[in-house]
Amino acid sequence: MKKSLTVSAGLGLLLSGCAGFEPHAGWVEDRGQYKADTTSYRAISQNERIRYLVLHYTAVDDEESLRLLTAGGASAHYLVTSIPGSHGGKPVALQLVDDDKRAWHAGVSYWNGRHNLNDTSLGIEIVNLGYTDEASGRRWHPYQPAQIELIERLAADLIKRYGITPDNVVGHSDIAPLRKSDPGPLFPWQTLAARGIGAWPDPDTVEKYLAGRPPTARASVARIQQALAKYGYRIEQTGTLDEATRLVITAFQMHFRPADITGEPDAQTEAIALALVEKYRS
Structure with a gap:
């Protein structure tokens, strides 16, 4: 009984202390029916939701790529068109989904112990026809230099902002090899790796x-x-x-x-x- 009284007294003091807590007004975010102190106490155990960057090709032209990626079903965070536009002397990527939202680009996927990479990745779709099967064999379609320049700038920014490691910059075919082949063998992985984007062996x-x-x-x-x-x-x-x-x-x-x-x-x-x-x- 004495032990119970001691515990109760301690809990009462704790609750009393909580009831009297008044954070500084500048620390509090008003969320309508309640307020949240978002700065006073922060947990150490956390990391970015975004851990992977996945590169794709669309396998169709610009117009159809935009239709497929905006009309429902598949989506991606960014689209690099066949000839990227320019604004103020800089190439322009089309952002279709905010970075903090989940896009539907990876599908059934796996990489290094993690399944369903839509939850933890950003997707970049590149307008490229992929391949054409001809009598002489499979012909892969090349990427345009302007596309690669924009991909380099975009990927470098995303990698820096979210701390994405080189081994987590992958192609759709890496995370779904039984059903996908994009971005294909003509995508310049080695060139990009030399510029700090993606992994490459020594x-x-x-x-x-x-x-x-x-x-x-x-x-x-x-x-x-x-x-x-x-x-x-x-x-x-x-x-x-x-x-x-x-x-x-x-x-x-x-x-x-x-x-x-x-x-x-x-x-x-x-x-x-x-x-x-x-x-x-x-």
Whole structure:
């Protein structure tokens, strides 16, 4: 009983103290039916909602891109048109969704332990037709220099503002490799990485993991699956070159080895994957 009285007395003092708390008027935000003190006490355990930047191509022209991204269904935070406009001497990106809102651009997705990246990402759609299948094979459509210049400026700003790490700047095909191929092998990942936008392996580390093997030498499927999973891709650890594994390897090659995107599990692919793991996951 004595212990209960002590606890009750302590709680009473605490409640009494709370009841008498009067924050400074300048600290309080009026929200209609109540007010919130938004500055006096701040929790340490927090980070930005935005952790990923996802690049896409639209696969259609400017007019259809705008219709699809604004009329319902799919959406993205930004659209880079085929020939970006200019205002005051600076290129203009079209913002379709505010940064603090959730756009519907990633769909069913996964990256490095996190599912459904719509919740935690910004999406940039780029007007580009993607590819055309012809008698001679698949022809990928190039990006325009003005588009890349704008993407570099836009991405650099978003990365700085939200503290997005290089390994979390990804393509749609990285986070949904079984169903997506954008932004494709002609997107200049290496050029952008050299300017601080996105991840890229160190050449010396790639050579270390090649260990004297020819780049096209057959490599261990199991080891490639393990390295890709550790870097961030969703890939089943089957140890065999099944169709899903080939699609994931192709997505990886489009990003980091676009000269050869056959999906073959070769030594260079393995070395690049291991170099990325060493650089960004160690």
